[in-house]
Amino acid sequence: MSNQNNFRGEIGRRGLIKAGAALGAASLLYPPKPSWGASESPIKIGMVDSTTGNFAVLGQSTIKGAQFAAAEINKKGGVLGRPLQVLVEDDAGSPGTGVDKASRLLDQSQVDFFTGTTNSAVSLSISQYAAAHGKLFVCSGGHVDKLTGPACNWATFRTCSTTWIMTSGNSGTLVKEFGKKWYFLTTDYAFGHSEQDDYTKQVTALGGTIVGGALVPVGTPDFSSYLIQARAAKPDVLCLLLAGDDQINAMKQITQFGINKDIHIAGALFELEQIAALPQAAHYGSWSFEWYWDQPNVPHVHDFAKRYAATYGGQYPSARSWFGYASIHAIALAAEAAKSTDSVKVAKAMEGLVLPPEVALQASAPVYRPEDHQLMLGMFPGTVKPAGKYPDVIKVDAYIPGATIAQTPEQAGCKMVYPS
Amino acid sequence: MVILFNAFNGLIQGAFYALMAVGLSLILGLNGVINFAHGGFMAMAAYFAYTLIPYVGFWGALLIAPILAGAVGYVVEQLIVRRLYLRDPLYSLLATFGLALIIQDLLRTIWGAQGVPLTIPDFLNQPLSDVYFFITGYRLFVVALAIISTIGLFAILRFTRLGIRIRAGNSDLETIAAVGVNIYLLRSANFVLGIMFAGLAGILAAGQIGLTPTMGDELIMPSFVAIVVGGVGSLLGSLVGGLIIGVASGVTAAVYPAATEVIIYVIMGIMLVARPRGLFGQEGLLE
Numbered sequence: 001m002s003n004q005n006n007f008r009g010e011i012g013r014r015g016l017i018k019a020g021a022a023l024g025a026a027s028l029l030y031p032p033k034p035s036w037g038a039s040e041s042p043i044k045i046g047m048v049d050s051t052t053g054n055f056a057v058l059g060q061s062t063i064k065g066a067q068f069a070a071a072e073i074n075k076k077g078g079v080l081g082r083p084l085q086v087l088v089e090d091d092a093g094s095p096g097t098g099v100d101k102a103s104r105l106l107d108q109s110q111v112d113f114f115t116g117t118t119n120s121a122v123s124l125s126i127s128q129y130a131a132a133h134g135k136l137f138v139c140s141g142g143h144v145d146k147l148t149g150p151a152c153n154w155a156t157f158r159t160c161s162t163t164w165i166m167t168s169g170n171s172g173t174l175v176k177e178f179g180k181k182w183y184f185l186t187t188d189y190a191f192g193h194s195e196q197d198d199y200t201k202q203v204t205a206l207g208g209t210i211v212g213g214a215l216v217p218v219g220t221p222d223f224s225s226y227l228i229q230a231r232a233a234k235p236d237v238l239c240l241l242l243a244g245d246d247q248i249n250a251m252k253q254i255t256q257f258g259i260n261k262d263i264h265i266a267g268a269l270f271e272l273e274q275i276a277a278l279p280q281a282a283h284y285g286s287w288s289f290e291w292y293w294d295q296p297n298v299p300h301v302h303d304f305a306k307r308y309a310a311t312y313g314g315q316y317p318s319a320r321s322w323f324g325y326a327s328i329h330a331i332a333l334a335a336e337a338a339k340s341t342d343s344v345k346v347a348k349a350m351e352g353l354v355l356p357p358e359v360a361l362q363a364s365a366p367v368y369r370p371e372d373h374q375l376m377l378g379m380f381p382g383t384v385k386p387a388g389k390y391p392d393v394i395k396v397d398a399y400i401p402g403a404t405i406a407q408t409p410e411q412a413g414c415k416m417v418y419p420s
Numbered sequence: 421m422v423i424l425f426n427a428f429n430g431l432i433q434g435a436f437y438a439l440m441a442v443g444l445s446l447i448l449g450l451n452g453v454i455n456f457a458h459g460g461f462m463a464m465a466a467y468f469a470y471t472l473i474p475y476v477g478f479w480g481a482l483l484i485a486p487i488l489a490g491a492v493g494y495v496v497e498q499l500i501v502r503r504l505y506l507r508d509p510l511y512s513l514l515a516t517f518g519l520a521l522i523i524q525d526l527l528r529t530i531w532g533a534q535g536v537p538l539t540i541p542d543f544l545n546q547p548l549s550d551v552y553f554f555i556t557g558y559r560l561f562v563v564a565l566a567i568i569s570t571i572g573l574f575a576i577l578r579f580t581r582l583g584i585r586i587r588a589g590n591s592d593l594e595t596i597a598a599v600g601v602n603i604y605l606l607r608s609a610n611f612v613l614g615i616m617f618a619g620l621a622g623i624l625a626a627g628q629i630g631l632t633p634t635m636g637d638e639l640i641m642p643s644f645v646a647i648v649v650g651g652v653g654s655l656l657g658s659l660v661g662g663l664i665i666g667v668a669s670g671v672t673a674a675v676y677p678a679a680t681e682v683i684i685y686v687i688m689g690i691m692l693v694a695r696p697r698g699l700f701g702q703e704g705l706l707e
Contacts, residue, residue, distance in 0.1 A: 277535030
C-alpha cells in the first residue's frame with residue numbers, strides 16, 4: 001500500500017498537469033471540419049452550433065441546412081467567383097465554449113463571417129464577440145427578444161423569429177378558443193424568460209390571467225412534481241415553454257398522467273425533430289411553428305424538401321434546417337450585393353435584403369429589417385396531427401407574415417450604431 | 421393536499437433514484453471505482469432495449485438488455501477498470517469519465533442524436549385514478565421493481581457465497597485474498613452486477629422520459645447525491661438517500677419550484693459538513 005501513496009503524490013501535481021496539457025494540446029490539433037474541398041481562396045463562414053449536448057439535434061439540422069445551401073451556391077459558381085466554405089464548431093450548448101470556438105475559427109481559420117447558434121445564451125455571447133472583432137454574425141436559431149432589441153449591434157442579424165413574433169403567432173387564437181387562465185412551465189434561461197414575458201403581455205392584453213407558473217432548470221428529467229402543481233392550479237391552457245430534450249420529457253409525462261385530456265396543452269416552439277422523438281400518444285397540442293416543409297401552392301417548397309430529403313437519407317427539412325439554409329443564402333446574397341467580404345459593407349447590404357422566393361420558401365417575402373436586423377419571417381400556427389406519421393405530422397392552420405405581428409423597431413428597443 | 425401529493429410523488433421518484441444509486445454503490449464499495457460511466461451504461465441498455473422491443477417485446481427486452489449491458493461491462497472491466505485497481509482512485513475516476521464521453525458519442529453515432537420513443541405496454545401507461553393522476557401503472561411497476569430488486573440484492577449479499585465474499589471484500593480485501601478468494605474474479609462479477617442494475621434503471625427511465633444519448637447525464641447526479649447522503653459503501657444508505665432526496669425535491673416543487681434541483685445539493689452539503697460519512701456509511705472508506 002505504501003507505493004500507492006507515492007502514486008498519489010505524483011498524480012497530484014505532475015501527472016495531472018501533464019494529462020491536462022496533453023488534453024489541451026490534442027484539442028488544438030483537431031482541425032475544424034470543412035464542408036467544401038480545399039481551394040485557392042474560399043470565403044469562409046464560421047458556424048458555431050450544437051452537435052453535442054441538449055441542443056444537438058436542433059443544431060445538427062441547422063448545420064445540414066447550412067451545408068445544403070453552401071453546396072447549392074458552390075454548384076452555381078460560388079460567391080464573387082470564390083467557393084464558399086462552412087467551418088463547423090460545436091458549442092455544446094454553452095456560451096463559454098461557443099466564444100472559445102468562435103475565437104478559434106477566427107484566429108486559426110480566419111473566417112470572414114459567423115453564423116449558427118441554437119441556445120439563446122450562446123447567440124448573445126457570439127453576437128458580442130462578433131461585433132467586438134468586426135465580423136458579421138447571422139444568428140440562425142437563438143430566439144431571445146433582446147438579441148435584436150436592447151442588445152442589438154451592427155454586426156448581428158437574425159434569421160429565426162423573436163420570441164415576440166413566435167408567441168404572437170398563436171396567443172390570440174389560444175385565448176379565444178381554449179380559455180383565459182394560463183399556467184406556464186418555462187425553461188429557466190434567457191429564451192424561456194423572454195417567451196414567458198411576451199405571452200404574459202399578450203394574454204393579459206387580451207383579458208386573460210396567469211394563474212401560475214414554474215421555472216424549470218435545463219436538463220430536468222422528471223416533470224412529475226411540476227405537473228402536480230400545474231394541475232392543481234386548474235388552468236385552461238398549460239403553456240409549455242421548454243427547449244430541446246426537456247420538451248420531449250415533459251410531453252411524454254403529460255400523456256402518461258392524462259393531463260392533456262382536460263387541460264389544453266400549447267406553447268410557442270415545437271420542432272419537427274421533437275415530434276419525431278415522441279410516441280404516437282404524445283402527438284398533441286397547439287404551437288407556433290416557424291417553417292414547415294408542406295406548404296401546398298407555395299412554389300419551390302416541395303422541390304426543396306425533396307432535394308433535401310434525397311441528400312440526407314430521407315430526413316425532411318425542419319424549421320432549423322431552413323434557418324441554416326436561409327442564413328447562408330442571405331450572407332451570400334449580401335456579399336454579392338456589396339461586392340466585398342468586408343463585414344461592415346456586407347452588413348450594410350444585408351439591411352433591407354429581401355429573401356427571394358427560392359430561399360424564402362414561404363408565401364410572403366421576408367426582409368431583414370434595417371432598423372434592428374431582424375428577419376420578418378412568417379409564422380405557421382397549427383397543431384400536431386394525432387395520427388400523423390413522420391414527416392407528415394403538423395396541421396398548419398394559417399400563415400401569418402412576420403411584419404404584421406412583429407414589434408415595431410421602437411418597441412423592440414434597438415439602437416443601431418456602426419463603427420466609425 | 422398539493423404538498424401531500426408532492427411528498428408521495430417524491431417517494432416514487434426517490435425509489436427510482438435508489439435503484440440507480442444501488443448499482444453505483446455496489447461498484448464503489450468493492451471495486452473502489454467511482455463509476456462516472458454509470459449514466460452511459462444506463463443509456464446504452466435503454467438503446468439495447470429500444471432495438472430489441474420489436475423482436476422480443478417490452479418484457480423480453482427488460483430481461484435481455486441489462487444482461488447485454490452487463491456483458492459490455494465485463495469487457496470494460498477486463499480491459500480498463502481492472503488495470504487501475506492498485507492505483508489512486510483518481511485514475512479510475514478519469515478513466516470512467518472518459519468512458520462516459522465515449523459511450524455517449526458511440527450511442528449518438530449508432531442511434532443518432534435525435535431522441536427515440538421507447539414504447540411501454542399500454543396497460544401500464546394510464547393513471548390509476550383521476551385524483552391520484554400522477555400514480556400511473558408504470559410508476560408503480562418501477563417502484564415495485566426497485567423494491568424487489570433491492571430485496572433480491574440484499575438476499576444475494578446475505579445468503580449466497582458470492583454475496584458473503586462481496587461483503588467480506590468490502591470490509592477487508594487483503595484478508596480475503598490471503599485466505600484464497602480470487603478477488604479479481606470477485607470484482608469482475610461485482611462490476612457486472614452493478615452495470616446490470618444500471619441497465620435496468622436505464623430502461624425504466626427511458627420508458628418514462630425520452631430516450632436520448634445524453635439521458636444518463638441528467639440522471640447520474642441525483643444517484644451520486646443519494647450515495648453521499650446515504651453513506652458511501654452502504655447499500656441500505658443508498659436506498660434511504662434516494663428516498664430522502666426524492667421527497668425533498670418533490671416537496672420543494674410545491675413551495676419554490678425553481679429550487680427543486682438545488683435542494684438535493686443543499687442536503688448533500690449539509691450532510692458533508694455535519695456527518696461526512698453519510699447516514700449509514702463506514703468511516704473513512706475512501707480515504
